Amino acid sequence: MRNDKIFVTTIFIFFTSLLKAQTGVIDGTVKTSDGKPLAAVTITIDGSGQGAITDDAGRFVVYNVPAGMPTIAASSTGFTTQQKQVSLTAGQALTINFVLIEQNQQLEEVVVSAGRTRETIDQIPSSVTVVGLKAIQDNLNITTNLATILENRVPGLAPSSGLSSNFGQTLRGRSLLIMVDGVPQSTPLRNGAMDLRALDPAVIERIEVVKGATAIYGNGAAGGLINYFTRTEKTGKLINSHTSLGATGSLVKKANSIGARVSQMFFGDKGKWNYVASGVYEQTGELKDAKGDILPPIYGLGETDSYNAFAKLGYDINDNHKVQATYNFYSSRQTTNYITVNGDYAAGKKTSAQQGQASGVPQGVKGNHNLNLVFSGETGVANTHYDADFYYQSVDNVFFYSESFVDGGISRILSKKHGARLVFNTPFSAANLDAALTYGVDAQRDITSQPLVDGRIWVPEMNMKNMAPFLQTRFTLFDKLILKGGLRYEHVNIGVEDYQTLPSKNITTGAVTESMHVTGGELNYNPLMFNAGLRYNMSDYFSPYISFSQGFSVSDVGVVLRSARVDSISKINTEAVIVNSYETGFVSKFKNFRFEATGYISKSSLGANSVFKDGAFVVVRAPERIYGVELTADYQIRSNLKASVNYSYVEGKLDADDDGNYDGPADEYLPGPRIAPPMLTGNIEYGVLPGKLNLLLQYTGIMKRDRFERNSNGSYDYSKGPINPYGLWSSSVHYQLSSATSINLGIENMLNKDYFTVRSQWTALNDNYIKGKGAAFRLTLNVRL
Structure with missing residues (x-):
């Protein structure tokens, strides 16, 4: 028996030694582009199932790597993944070093939204802002409100109100289109302005902002578009986990202000499959201003329960074709024991809150569902790439209780979209010429209405069918001169059944506007939209560009229908808004310094400016002209110190008498919901102990805008209040406890500035005269396995 044991042990040692003789060891370090060690980087060996995590010094060791030519990959959140194929012989110890580049620091960031195909920022003859994963996560340590995150990072975007509504947060003075993975979230047929918060920022990988009128995705992008791209993680490991508490x-x-947040994400890939699955729950406590008083609940984010469920599954059919399915659900509703107590704008008395039972149901996003199926690959003909996607999106946005309805009521916007898109990209080249054609067709059906929660119809169901073929071209001459142009033809049909307008009550005088019958019908739009641009990448020191683009927007048909005072929609001015946008700018790079300056003018012969008259919103259809400038500077001061500054200025006027002159006695400036005050924002990122302790400091500065005279009551008409300047400082501290664990502390409004938000100032309404949020903290523990 003893001899048998010796024999078995000998055989085991022999085969173990033989196995080890067929393997080797790979070690090395991972550093950032400025030479600092990078901890918590995932190291994977393709096909072996083995890997490692870098320590605080950025070092790693992987044992028992099969001999041959394995591919080793280094990946980390916020950095580009780097792969290297190596040659490893049996028994060899091989050293491989990696340098990872931060995603949001790449000068040639890849962008999809601007031209419906992959291209770098240096190929685009217009202004585009990309907010990368690292910037999103840094800001997530301070706030989860996407409207607030974006105001600091995107020049040209109006300031956030800090509320659930983004009404007044325009882009270059006009409405914008919000998308998730290219799926529209906005409801342009009845714009409720609750689309910026369409999902939780934890599931966003990057944000692309295309500024200026664009028709590249269709209806609603008069001022530009914001496209949220959801997370896609590939690590070479089947199971990865990221937990955030x-x-x-x-x-x-x-007292009563403490809230909690939990976020759990699993992701991985194996062979041809990859997946991401995430769940987020956040509950906020009472939100308070700088004096410690509870902020009123109207459009508030205090005492709010938010949920986000996200799943993405990808499969590589073969080397040339792949498919990906994505689902996201988002809900954010306020359940409060407070009611709003109106302030006094003229007297400078803020709107406040007192305990009481709110009427009706909780306000907010009751549910936003997005389902998207994408096929992509190569056609095998002329190197043509294709993308075919099919989507479904539905949203239910619930608003606050209003006495403007007879017997009171709460409205909701219901919108369902389903559509399909087919896009082809065909490249070709000749001597000193590289070119590409992008072409395809978009089809969409959008059914939107605005009933009251109790079933009464305020805005009838609008059934829009849209078919739009398009063509985009790009020509690159001598690797420097880039010419782009394109066409898009919109065929839009909106059907409306006969309906009865809802009686309304003037909340000031008590006068009631009676209901009336309106005969429905069809609205048809068939515009041909055009865009063209030229960019000359002369050198790093000077790369100028110039562009012209048109945008198409159905002018919030719902507002027009609900306030109709005629007996047929054929008598209502529902003509679409066509915006002509002109832009010029340049980019300059000097070693670690990047500067971009952009100037623009946008014109529309028929505007859609909403004004509050006799207790209701009505639309003024008059020509508009908007102009502005944006400046952006980024400077890597030292290897561990980076600073960025953004400046935005926008102004606009209305040609009320339609005489082609914007300086006549009847003409006036566009009001606060359209035109934001000048803004100065900045960020400083400092690696106190690089890879261990990092600091982010942010500044948001709002400047003065005072364009309107007082009314006969000595106050200001709605939307025409002056903006008094203020500045806010926020910060976050990140500390890496270990290779897998970090802790973050964020402070919003760290100096506890006492101020009225921009929106509360320009509304000049008692019920909207709300203070901004006082100093608040966010403490987060992250564990990544």
């Missing part, structure tokens, strides 16, 4: 609260008066 957080707590929030007021630093002024902590």
Whole structure:
């Protein structure tokens, strides 16, 4: 028996030694582009199932790597993944070093939204802002409100109100189109302005912002578009986990202000499959201003429960074709024990909150569903790439209780979209010429209405069918001169059944506007949209560009229908808004410094400016002209110190008498919901102990805008209040406890500035005269396995 044991042990040692003789060891380091060690980087060996995580010094070791020519990959959140194929012989110890580049620091960031195909920023003859994963996560340590995150990072975007509504947060003075993975979230037929918060930022990989009128995705992008791209993780490991636990609260008066957040994400890939699955839940406590008083619940984010469920599954059919399915559900609703107490704008008295039971149902996003199926690959003909996707999106946005309805009521916007898109990209080249054609067709059906929660119809169902073929071209001469141009033809039909307008009550005088019958019908639009641009990448020091583009927007048909005072929609001015946008600018790069300056003018012969008259919103259809400038500077001061500054200025006027002159006695400036005050924002990122302790400092500065005279009551008409300047400082501290664990502390409004938000100032309404959020903290623990 003893001899048998010796024999078995000998055989085991022999085969183990033989196995080890067929393997080797790979070690090395991972550093950032400025030479600092990078901890918590995932190291994977393709096909072996083996890997490692870098330590605090950026070092790693992988044992028992099969001999041959394996591919080793280094990946980390916020950095580009780098792969290297190596030659490893049996028994060899091989050293491989990696340098990873931050995604949001790449000068030639790849963009999809601007031209419906992959291209770098240096190929685009217009202004595009990309907010990368690292910037998103840095800001997520301070706030989860996407409207607030974007105001600091995107020049040209109006300031956030800090509320659930983004009404007034325009892009270059006009409405914008919000998308998730190219699927439209906005409801342009009845714009409820609750689309910026369409999903939780934890599932966003990057954000692309195309500024200026564009028709590249169809209806609604008069001022540009914001496209949220959801997470796609590939690590070479089947199971990865990212857990985030957080707590929030007021630093002024902590009582009842404490909230909590939990986020769990699993991701991985194996062979031809890859997946991401995520769940987020956040509950906020009472939000308080700088004096410690509870902020009123109207459009508030205090005492709010938010949920986000996300799943993405990808499969590589073969080397030339792949398919990906994505589903996202988002809900964010306020359940509060407070009611709003109107302030007094003229007297400078803020709107406040007092305990009481709110009427009706909780306000907010009851549910936003997105389902998207994408096929992509190569056609095998003329190197042509294709993307075919099919989507479904539905949203239910619930608003606050209003006395403007007879007997009171709460409205909701219901919108369902389903559509399909087919896009081809064919490249070709000749001597000193590289070119590409992007062409295809979009088809969409959008059914939108605005009933009251109790079933009464305020805005009838609008059934829009849209078919739009398009063509985009890009020509690159001598690797420097880039010419782009394109066409898009919109065929839009909107059907409306006969309906009865809803009686309304003037909340000031009590006068009631009676209901009337309106005969429905069809609205048809068939515009041909055009765009063209030229960019000359003369050198790193000077790359100028110039462009012209048109945007198409159905002018919030729902507002027009609900306030109709005629007996047929054929008598209502529902003509679409066509915006002509002109832009010029340049980019200059000097070693670690990048500067971009952009100037623009946008014109529309028929505007869609909403005004509040006799207790209701009506639309003024008059020509508009908007102009502005944006400046952006980024400077890598030292290897561990980076600073960025953005400046935005926009102004606009209305040609009320339609005489082609914007300086006549009847003409006036566009009001606050359209035109934001000048803004100056900045960020400083400092690696106190690079890879261990990092600091982010942010500034958001709002400047003065005062364009309107007082009314006969000594106050200001709705939307024409002056903006008094203020500045906010926020910060976050990141500390890497270990290779897998970090802790973050974010402070919003760290100096506890007492201020009225931009929106509360320009509304000049008592019920909207709301203070901004006081100093608040967000403490987060992250564990990545």
